[in-house]
Amino acid sequence: MPSITTSDGLDIHYKDWGSGRPIVFCHGWPLSSDDWDPQLLFFLNQGFRVVAADRRGHGRSTQTDGGHDMDHYADDLATVVDHLDLRDAVFVGHSTGGGEVAHYLARHGQSRAAKAALIGAVPPLMVQTDANPGGLPKSVFDDLQAQLAANRTGFYRALAAGPFYGFNRPGREPDEAIVDNWWRQGMMGGAKAHYDGIVAFSQTDFTDDLTKITVPVLVMHGDDDQIVPIDDSARLSSKLLPNGILKVYPGFPHGMPTTEASTINADLLEFIRS
16 A cells, blocks of 8 residues: 655555546545445446545554644645646545545645535534534533543444444444444554544534535435534535535435445446536
């Protein structure tokens, strides 16, 4: 797996497979580029070039103790995109990766982008504020940090076996292979990066970023997303984006790129080719 060195000396590992029009995938917290395997293989077989990096502190990238904020995430993404000289690219972000995509396009411009897709993404702002009364109380995210610090391994397994994929819903049983793979990816990364990342994905306000993005953006969200509730995320983001398209998936969970990969892949392909 190749890597690129950032301006502050970190190794960012990435996958770069195939040829043709590039699709850049940005993963969610606290995972790695491996979480995109169902999409990477699908689009590779459709003739696309697929690129996915492990965010700093995640997966195989350097476990640094600093820089775990959206500015650094976007700058690291720009480093990979510029190094590979990607053009006419489609940027796809899930969860925290959706915030990374939005911030990258606003901060570094859209000259290399043709389209984008935000899947179960955190913009415009997750935490509750006076200006965002529908957000989640800060105490929710403080509790996530406390659980991570107290027992990261147990916390990650419970999250994957429960709300992330909707396995806690009546009539659902956890798919142990999916749970194990989520846990494996999470434990590959650094605890400090994941601890700080909770602040990055919950307290970053992407409102201004969204208003600056003029390329077509497909906003995909499950209406049973228990991690990033749809009403204060996708429904608002689609209105802020000048060229946003909202697609709501009844009953789909936050981890729908994995559990509902066939549907998500087909809709992404249609959007990219349209």
